Amino acid sequence: MNGVHDMGGMHGMGPIVREENEPVFHHDWEGRVLALNLAAGALGEWNIDMSRHARERMPAVIRSSRSQRPTICA
């Protein structure tokens, strides 16, 4: 499948925007949702493939606009 979850070689994405002295989290919710994901993940209710599939089901336009989205790779 081609899309925001597999971007290698795509054209037209523009310049790379960098932020000096970037904070680990830009908003409190970023840290909270990362911690929630890690803590709830320990319950063992889903595996890495289910988690990846859930991310890929997110509408691309939302997902790509959240450049500050929490980072959990699956």
Add this chain to the structure above:
Amino acid sequence: MSDHHEHEHEHDHPGEPGSPLADTDLRVRALESLLVEKGLVDPAALDALIDAYETKVGPRNGARVVARAWVDPAYRARLLADAKSAIAELGYQGRGGEEIMALENTPKIHNVVVCTLCSCYPWPVLGLPPVWYKSAPYRSRAVLDPRGVLREFGLELPPHVEVRVWDSTSEMRYLVLPERPEGTEGMGEAELAELVTRDSMIGVARVKSPGKGGRR
């Protein structure tokens, strides 16, 4: 960066009411309330996790690994042979570090790391990735035009230097071992670690000689 994690979030201004960011904030709060109410997560554990990623897990860890490799040839050999174990020797391990490979930069080879699939990154040594690493422009272009991308970061590589681009996955993440800069011969390990930047361990920068300034 906020240093408060009270649940009131009274200083948090994530966006105007009705904006997507405000919606996200509300949804996260609702999710947390539900999970806590049901006894599925412990708020203290959440605070501890956030604190760990804000203060303990970050590129300082990777810098110590690099500095050790620069001063200790035996450690360097172990790092290049089995990075995960060598990194664990310094006490860094855990989530996002299930498998890590160290990539040695030389005068002839320059390594650069990307995750075209999402944002895979070696958490135990670099912490959470910067936004640009997760962004569409970097992810799409690093594999298509790596020299151009490096130029955008201010790194112009001579044509005789081979560029190797490593595309990360959740099962294999990479730490670039940058070249030790000139003028550091008399420096100790701790001093050297201060020179090592996050970007140099992703491979989008070189470690600058002391006194030349600039760090990221």
